[in-house]
Amino acid sequence: MEDNHMEEHDQKLETEVAPALIAVHPNQKFISVSIGSDLRLFNLQDGSGVTLLDENGGHKDSIRSIRYSKSGQLFASAGDDKLVKIWDTNSWRCIYSVVSEKRVTSLAISCDEMFVCFADKFGVVYVVDVRDYNNENRALVNTKGVPLLSHYCSIITRLEFSPDGKYIVTADRDFKIRVTLFPKEPLSGAHEIQSFCLGHTEFVSCLAFISSQDYPQGLLASGSGDSTVRLWDYASGSLLDTCDVGAKAGLLHSNQKQDEILPSVTDLCATSNGSRIAVAIQSLPGIMLLKCNLSSNTLSVIKVVSITAETFIPTSIGASSSVPLLWMVMGASSLQSNNFALLARVRVVSGFSDNSSVTVEPEISVLDDKEIPRGEPLLQILQGKLSIGEEAFSTAAEAVKTSMRNLLIKKQYSAERREFRKRGRNDKKNQTPA
Amino acid sequence: MLEHESISNPTHSKTTGLPRKRFYRARAHSNPLSDSHFPVPIFPSQFDYSLHYPQFFPLPDRSDGSKKIEFADIGCGFGGLLISLSTLFPNTLMIGMELRDKVTEYVKERILALRASNPGQYENVSVVRTNSMKYIPNYFEKGQLTKMFFLFPDPHFKEKNHRRRVISPHLLDEYAYVLRVGGIIYTITDVEELGVWMKSCLDGHPLFEAISQEVLEADPVVKLLSTATEEGQKVARNGGQTFQAVYRRIASSFSH
Numbered sequence: 116m117e118d119n120h121m122e123e124h125d126q127k128l129e130t131e132v133a134p135a136l137i138a139v140h141p142n143q144k145f146i147s148v149s150i151g152s153d154l155r156l157f158n159l160q161d162g163s164g165v166t167l168l169d170e171n172g173g174h175k176d177s178i179r180s181i182r183y184s185k186s187g188q189l190f191a192s193a194g195d196d197k198l199v200k201i202w203d204t205n206s207w208r209c210i211y212s213v214v215s216e217k218r219v220t221s222l223a224i225s226c227d228e229m230f231v232c233f234a235d236k237f238g239v240v241y242v243v244d245v246r247d248y249n250n251e252n253r254a255l256v257n258t259k260g261v262p263l264l265s266h267y268c269s270i271i272t273r274l275e276f277s278p279d280g281k282y283i284v285t286a287d288r289d290f291k292i293r294v295t296l297f298p299k300e301p302l303s304g305a306h307e308i309q310s311f312c313l314g315h316t317e318f319v320s321c322l323a324f325i326s327s328q329d330y331p332q333g334l335l336a337s338g339s340g341d342s343t344v345r346l347w348d349y350a351s352g353s354l355l356d357t358c359d360v361g362a363k364a365g366l367l368h369s370n371q372k373q374d375e376i377l378p379s380v381t382d383l384c385a386t387s388n389g390s391r392i393a394v395a396i397q398s399l400p401g402i403m404l405l406k407c408n409l410s411s412n413t414l415s416v417i418k419v420v421s422i423t424a425e426t427f428i429p430t431s432i433g434a435s436s437s438v439p440l441l442w443m444v445m446g447a448s449s450l451q452s453n454n455f456a457l458l459a460r461v462r463v464v465s466g467f468s469d470n471s472s473v474t475v476e477p478e479i480s481v482l483d484d485k486e487i488p489r490g491e492p493l494l495q496i497l498q499g500k501l502s503i504g505e506e507a508f509s510t511a512a513e514a515v516k517t518s519m520r521n522l523l524i525k526k527q528y529s530a531e532r533r534e535f536r537k538r539g540r541n542d543k544k545n546q547t548p549a
Numbered sequence: 550m551l552e553h554e555s556i557s558n559p560t561h562s563k564t565t566g567l568p569r570k571r572f573y574r575a576r577a578h579s580n581p582l583s584d585s586h587f588p589v590p591i592f593p594s595q596f597d598y599s600l601h602y603p604q605f606f607p608l609p610d611r612s613d614g615s616k617k618i619e620f621a622d623i624g625c626g627f628g629g630l631l632i633s634l635s636t637l638f639p640n641t642l643m644i645g646m647e648l649r650d651k652v653t654e655y656v657k658e659r660i661l662a663l664r665a666s667n668p669g670q671y672e673n674v675s676v677v678r679t680n681s682m683k684y685i686p687n688y689f690e691k692g693q694l695t696k697m698f699f700l701f702p703d704p705h706f707k708e709k710n711h712r713r714r715v716i717s718p719h720l721l722d723e724y725a726y727v728l729r730v731g732g733i734i735y736t737i738t739d740v741e742e743l744g745v746w747m748k749s750c751l752d753g754h755p756l757f758e759a760i761s762q763e764v765l766e767a768d769p770v771v772k773l774l775s776t777a778t779e780e781g782q783k784v785a786r787n788g789g790q791t792f793q794a795v796y797r798r799i800a801s802s803f804s805h
Contacts, residue, residue: 267683268683293686307725
């Protein structure tokens with residue numbers, strides 16, 4: 116009984132940890148980093164931090180998703196405080212504050228920038244109509260979302276619109292990816308399911324569309340807790356290729372036990388022409404670079420871009436559509452020790468670009484802090500301080516890993532343990548442990 | 550999975566060879582929201598037809614994939630409807646889906662006993678323990694089913710628990726996905742409030758339309774809804790009322 120109690124207590128602390136996130140404006144005008152409830156913005160054009168204007172005083176709890184719209188006109192943020200905030204990137208004023216009934220896990224903005232969708236922890240996706248917004252100076256709109264679709268009581272981990280805006284894609288904890296037609300008038304729901312992409316054997320953690328001028332419809336890539344990246348023809352739901360990134364990065368040992376937890380794929384980022392995909396994996400200091408061949412429908416590993424000087428395991432990655440830089444952040448909210456609170460580390464990889472004309476691989480390297488655009492001022496704003504102690508890294512990596520595992524992996528109990536839990540419920544659960 | 554036990558099974562009736570319900574009692578309700586601990590196929594083609602329909606699929610390799618399950622009884626309970634449908638549509642593969650493991654076990658034994666005592670019959674019917682509210686797309690492909698049954702589902706009266714109802718606007722999206730155009734969804738309940746709810750969910754869904762009274766009267770399956778299941782017989786014994794809603798899956802008017 117005491118055992119049981121302890122376990123639940125520990126779990127509560129751990130699940131409260133949220134990874135630091137990064138989002139890059141489509142033309143790299145701005146870089147956004149979120150850590151805990153803190154939203155940090157840097158303007159790369161004038162080289163200064165941006166002050167956000169929010170009548171309601173910003174987020175109150177961990178931010179779980181940040182996104183720019185396709186043109187960069189809108190920015191959205193949401194998380195554990197059950198609020199979705201939609202910002203105008205010209206004024207950086209919060210123009211919509213949307214109240215959700217449950218904690219928000221993911222966000223997406225439709226390609227035409229008329230609707231913002233968000234998913235909650237109970238598997239429901241809501242849509243917010245932002246068509247009535249105009250640039251005129253006007254008051255903050257407090258509103259609610261309208262239910263769009265639902266995964267039955269599963270946590271939705273990622274939301275994404277297809278490049279042509281025709282479909283909305285949802286990934287969940289129950290290994291599923293659902294592709295649904297996004298109607299012209301989504302306020303009455305999205306009822307027509309185009310396909311399910313089934314094949315992952317653990318929770319699906321991230322999605323990325325791979326498209327090019329020759330393949331405007333593109334393909335879908337997904338990363339998962341099963342340590343693979345998979346490539347899908349999303350309109351039919353057929354699996355085209357599977358890349359065992361965990362094994363290829365050398366993170367799996369030959370003596371790996373069957374029931375051991377695999378290093379999860381945490382984030383994916385594709386270049387604008389779709390030929391390169393950066394993959395962030397738990398326990399991998401650096402990123403793995405994949406090549407996607409859109410005509411043969413295959414994925415292959417180009418290389419692992421290692422970060423050697425410090426243990427940098429990115430928790431989130433992003434890139435603009437025009438500049439060949441991959442932005443990475445590592446950090447975690449509310450660690451037990453306050454010393455490391457709200458510190459994030461930002462690193463940048465250069466040469467993250469398509470390679471259609473040249474036969475030689477572009478030079479890929481991890482930039483030193485002073486080589487990063489706007490160097491020190493940027494790091495000062497986004498990281499919280501210029502240099503970050505090594506201890507903060509390992510603590511952050513471990514905390515994010517544990518919280519992700521607790522949240523998304525199903526617990527396996529032995530038959531006896533299950534019986535014990537059954538007996539221990541309702542009448543017994545309020546007793547204090549002896 | 551469906552290995553046959555010896556005739557002298559103590560949980561089976563000595564005269565009929567059928568399993569006896571008193572050995573398979575279970576709670577009347579099961580929480581569909583809890584995490585499941587039973588195996589679920591990752592995708593539909595992983596579902597092993599040879600285990601469930603050995604006469605149709607003697608080999609484990611289902612490479613032809615020609616014949617697929619067409620009827621699904623969601624929350625099949627003790628399997629009364631399936632047994633009646635089995636002889637009415639002897640060449641159609643059908644499956645019952647049930648969340649309560651003991652009840653699933655009973656249906657499994659019942660089918661095996663019926664197959665043993667009626668050689669060549671009941672080979673087209675099987676049962677699986679699963680949470681159909683969560684895993685429908687893991688079992689069936691797009692447009693695979695022609696009939697889906699929801700007979701006397703758990704009413705979940707409290708508004709807080711309405712999301713546990715097996716017919717809901719969002720779950721209908723998934724049912725519409727696995728049903729082919731022209732396929733039929735059959736629902737029946739003895740709880741008026743739930744009957745009204747199911748009807749309003751179906752009326753409000755763009756991919757379903759109500760079936761006219763004449764068509765319903767000509768459909769032999771409709772009669773089975775209230776007579777074939779254990780729950781239906783119980784309602785009839787007590788002189789209770791039933792409320793049914795039968796709808797057809799229609800093509801979408803969505804234009805791209």
